[in-house]
Amino acid sequence: MRTSNFASPQELNLAFAERIARLLNEGIATRGKASLVVSGGRTPQGMFAQLSQQDLDWSKVVVSLADERWVDSSDESSNEKMVREHLLQNKAQAATFIGLKNPAQRAQDGVDDCVAAIAQMPLPIDVLILGMGEDGHTASLFPCSAQISQGLDLNYPKPYLAVQPTTAPHWRMSLSLAALLNSRHVFLHLTGEGKKAVLDKALAGTDEFEMPIRAVLNRADVELVWAP
Template identity: 55%
Template sequence: MALTQQHFDSADALTEQFATTLTRLLKEGIDKRGRASLVVSGGRTPLALFKTLSETELEWSKVDITLADERWVDESDEASNTRLVKQNLIQNKASEANFVSLKTDHNDAADGIAEAESRLSSLTQPFDALILGMGEDGHTASLFPCSAQVEDGLNMSSGKICIAVQPTTAPHQRISLTLPALLNSRNIFIHLTGDAKKRVLEEAIANDTELDKPVTAVVNRAPVTLMWAP
């Protein structure tokens, strides 16, 4: 386990430093490999980060952006992570970035897996940077401890890039990158704010199994940087 913790006095200070770090990593990816790839998560926590990144000077036309997970809803739905990313990140200077959606036109996420995996295969891998969030139940991406699919999602030898997930404690069917797909990243960040989330993470690492708190599966297997502010 290798968890590096970066604590900031405020969410604004975190956002400023995190945006600087991500810009540097993406620039390095472009300089070394011609393109860079960024995997992000939805929710309210990264909104300020997305807006700051969108104003950053970078060769955005050489950056591919995708999601760690997506709710299986239309982009017009307020629950759509795709909508959130397009409205907050793929804007301003970052409007030239290439967004790769996990959501397909299939009615069931399970039927869209092959197409989603094909889309992801076009991205530079390992991903240059992965930003994960975490729920109060210890889920990350859409690897929910309450779901029947969590074991499949954490399986390191399945060869799967994406799985369909049906949480029992949250709305909407989901599509999620699997644990091995998430770990296929050069730089992994967990982005949290507030004491409660930090406490959940620390207690999960200390006391819980990976099936109980899937976020621990990431921390157990790769160097991870926690970006946290009160």
């Protein structure tokens, strides 16, 4: 794992946004389009605001989510709502967004529509930005869920699976480990000493079912982007 440390979240947000923009520009120049898959939560919001103002041909960028709570897109806990409010603004309004929540009442019944939607995205993913929970989950690959074996199975046949964590509300839709690994550039974006301690614990152990972030760290060239 490579590490980029910054003195403050504000310094991180600008530098990371500029780095992502360069990578997306490279993807556009090389392949005509570029793909960006992001995570939810509060951590990336400031960086998204900076990224939304970067100069690139956003009309050639496809944005989607690593995971989503199975709630309406107007719900305060919706990752789509957060991304629309913080990233798909300013210049980034021109990007194509592929949401995960669809009309299916149950997440389990919405998997196939999500699989069809990802077919619109340039693959491999150009830039994947992951977060990490206090329990070591990433995307919605929760150690507590009954679906974690499927999610970490590299032979699982679909890029998405429905997940029900027992330690957090809502069914979720999540990219599988294999789908996450199908990325050219993988970043783990963390802030605060608490998350750094969780990461240190993850790096010190080997059980991927205990802390699923280990499954990504063990198989991908991950760059940690961190600020206290």
